[in-house]
Amino acid sequence: MATPPESVPVPPVPGRPARVRGPAQDVAGLGIGRAVGFLAPALLLIGAFLVFPAIWTIYIGITNYRLTGVEAVSPSIVGLSNYTRALNDALFHNALWLTLLFVLGSAIIGQNILGFALAWTMRRARPAVRRTVEALVLLAWILPSTVVAYLWIAFFDRDTGTLNSILGTQGTAWLIDYPMVCLVLFNTWRGTAFSMMLYSSALQAVPPSQLESARMVGASGWQTLRDIVFPHIRGHVLTNTLLISLWTANDFSPFLLTKGGPNHESETVPVYIYNVALQGGELGYSSAISFLLLIANLLVALLYLRLLRRRS
């Protein structure tokens, strides 16, 4: 079919992207009515299971709604008192602090560094070795939390635990004596696969000739990493750190290992929310804290977007 001359595309003016302004065209040719019809089921599901609970959470966050008792039947609006209570709640402060430690230790340091180290060393390993290591690391990531938690409880167990057998420290109750250390170790092990995979693909974007140039001038391993590799993957480091930080901050699997104990020593914010809501029955207060956690997540994401924009 011959192209009519008037439809020959005009080459875009450099520096001015050829973008259509105004509302998008009806590209599928369905018509508004049918398009809405196709979208409706998805919108309904999202509305019912995502948007409504979120708004509901915000709503009960300003009530004294409880699991049982009078307020379970007729909660009353208490305004911002749940929030002012959270600001003065020593246990909430404790939870925030532990979450920070958890994110810092297991995500920003643990998964990031271990993931990068694995990606960097496996790059030149024999294919059989690389595939085996990747499979093992991935396995830790894809196993269901309950299974993994059970394995780690067995690993840390005081009487017949594997760790005590290895170290010859029979009788050490790791999960009770060093709960946060255990959680950091556990989550590093559990989540490193994502960082490893992300960094593996990021490292492939570093031109081999640049690494070889560094080798030719005698750069050490550390100099090569600092001067050649990191500048190339800075954006990937940022993306990875953001994602694993958010996931770790919201992670509930610490509950499966320690239930927040002993004596709130490993009670990160998600665990605290659960304990407040279902052990203490204070649904209103826990909703308020959930909302605060959401705000914190948004702030981190905004910070990240700002950093990314500054780079480009």
Next chain:
Amino acid sequence: MAGIDIEGLATVYPNGVRAVDGLDLTVADGEFFALLGPSGCGKTTLLRTIAGLESATEGTVRIDSADVTRLEPGKRGVAMVFQDYALFPHMTVSENITYPLKVRRVAPSTRAEVAERTSGELSLHGLLERRPGQLSGGQQQRVALARAIASEGKVLLLDEPLSNLDARLRLEARTFLKKLQKDLGITTVFVTHDQAEALALADRIAVMQDGKLRQLGSPREVFARPSNTFVANFIGSTPMNLVPGVVSASSIDGRPVDGGSNGSAVGAVSLAGGSLPAATASAPAGAEVTVGIRPEYLTLSTRDVSGPSLRGSVVVAENLGTMSLVSVDCDGTLIGVTVPEEDEPAPGTPVVLTASAQRVLLYDKESGELLARQPAVVG
């Protein structure tokens, strides 16, 4: 400054491919040396083995008489420019050039001096604060060269130095590169698949095939006197005529070949329905050979000539600028011959081709090797 000695070098990849296969080579101090061959011939692997980026399986590499076969690349005193230049995009031109010095923890003030001086040598004035992305291809190449020079190696290795430039820039860069090499006097080895580039730049050329050396010589030698049909085919912008022939007479008049150093007799070789004079001392009459003659060394005339010649009619003429490549059908065999543009005959013209005996090369029909006692190169 230093020479390179390579002895019995072999580089075998884990999959068993012998990319470099038992090679002996000596590059003299200050020489501009080309490794030439088709892709997959092992020339780049050889270069990388000299650099230390690939480890030699057998044999030794010596630079400045010191055995460097097992030395790390950074400790060999070798600088390398990669095909894609491998400039660091996040560093300025100045930082790129002085990166080898930064690695050695040279003081920033000294580094600034080196950047200033080297950028002057390579006409990069005023570009020191730019980033590689803001430079043209030619400028990027010069930055890569500047970085290699700043590292003050004893030997400079260039991997396909001109292939990433467009055609016009390539000629400019070629001249620049040759002058730079002469000025610096640094032993330089470069890899290329482009025979014209090798002929134009190198003091000596090593032609490689399947990891082995097929010929080693000056550009004139490999052009005028390829030592086998592979090299004959590979070198020259117009392909050499390689035609089966038979030695018809070991001597015509008993005179020695003009300029022949060994006094071999002029004989004749019959091919394509005619015959040409050739030094046939090493082949008895009746021997089957492959006759090689460059289009540039054949003379075309439209009048009859005496003595051995080929007769045929013009099929097609291709314009090469100042010259034309004329294909002549000689008894069913197409023979190429170059003529000045003003002498270009029309298709269908009957023509006679002649050549001087010293330009007609005889190759063994089976092995493709140049038969011994062929005339030496003149000029």
